[in-house]
Amino acid sequence: MAPRPRPPQPNPLPKFLRTSNVYLFIPNIIGYARIILASISLIYMPIHPLTCTILYGVSCILDALDGYAARKFSQSTKFGAVLDMVTDRCTTSCLLMFLSAAYPDQPSLKILFQFLLSLDLASHYMHMSAMMEKGAGSHKSVNKDQSKLLNLYYTNKAVLFTFCAFNELHFVSLYLLSFPSPSAARDALLPFIYTVAYLTFPVCAGKQIINFVQMARAAETLVNIDKENIRQASLLNGAKTE
Template identity: 90%
Template sequence: MASQKVVANGPSKASLPPNPLPRWLRTNNVYLFIPNIIGYARIILASISLVYMPIHPITCTILYGVSCILDALDGWAARKFSQSTKFGAVLDMVTDRCTTSCLLMFLSAAYPDQPSLKILFQFLLSLDLASHYMHMYAMMEKGAGSHKSVDREQSKILNLYYTNKTVLFTFCAFNELHFVSLYLLSFPSPSAARDAILPFIKGMAYITFPICAGKQIINFVQMARAAETLVNIDKHNRMLASQLNGDKSE
């Protein structure tokens, strides 16, 4: 870069950015980067929450909630310590998809007297997995450096969703809060203490519903745009192949 001083033996020490990590935390092993360690902690907490999910809703909610909060922390750590990696990005997305899928799987069986909800939760689970898989694959085929690198020409909605951290956090947080509130409401009331917070849980379910519904719309748009991107790539590749074959035949 123009601002970088170059000497005979390479860039000067003054041009190198200072490492904000203490010496004992510095490593070149990607597996041991701080954001990825936070990611492992998320997996452990989410896994333990699954054990408590059918038997102890409060414990499960606390563990699940801490795992979700760490989702925001690992992104901050990646930027703070300049440790953003492709492995970390995929680990983060896979953890998100797995935790949400497990919660939706539980919800699909949590309301046996309302079979239509089972179909709805199964649909939402499928939409979540399909949209994110297709989106990541389409962005990879497009040559984007990240699945969040969505330009406005591809989709104004997705561009706002992925580039505005406030929007991204709000939709993801409210989406999880809505499903968690439905999870808590699926349990019978065993105590007066739970009866006392029941209005709060119901209120949270109502308040978060519009944003959760919007998140499902975003998932659908994401899947549709990913399909469009892949089709356009296919068309372009087939056109190049046709032109190449035409040149050979001549």
């Protein structure tokens, strides 16, 4: 007996929010809000750490919300995925750029933050390029054969959220600690900020290892594709000369 066709699923969106315009999908609108909040946080970054932290933090929280909205309303798009990744990379890069100049008495930290910024950009760009060359539907479509670590990182939402959140929390705590104490209120918060910095450090370090593994696996994938293309070209040239 042929299976019965599934009845059409009701659209969970109110009628006035339904649209076929990808730019106006709810997850993408959340993405635009993230960009606005992060941009405003940059204005306050050198002058008002509390305001900057609140704006930056809300932008990061919305990062989790846009993914939920994409699944909830069946509005997952390639544009949204790229917008999300680009926003993540830009916001983290801006924070690392600030940190590279925030500790002038420790020049080694400047080099470290510059290295972490470069690693973050390089690993994600190479990973995205490798997944596109493979024809994967998403940069998160990493199978276990490619990397068990990356498969766990991208397919387990709890793992992904923990690493991303703790990575940002560590950098934000270092940002807050780079300012002198102008008030008794901030002095009272210093033990808490130091605690956050120490607790999030191991996960932040693990995130950098994941970035390195991601870059190495992406390089391997691209090289294997090049080898296959060279082999196919050699076979084609051999067939033409016969």
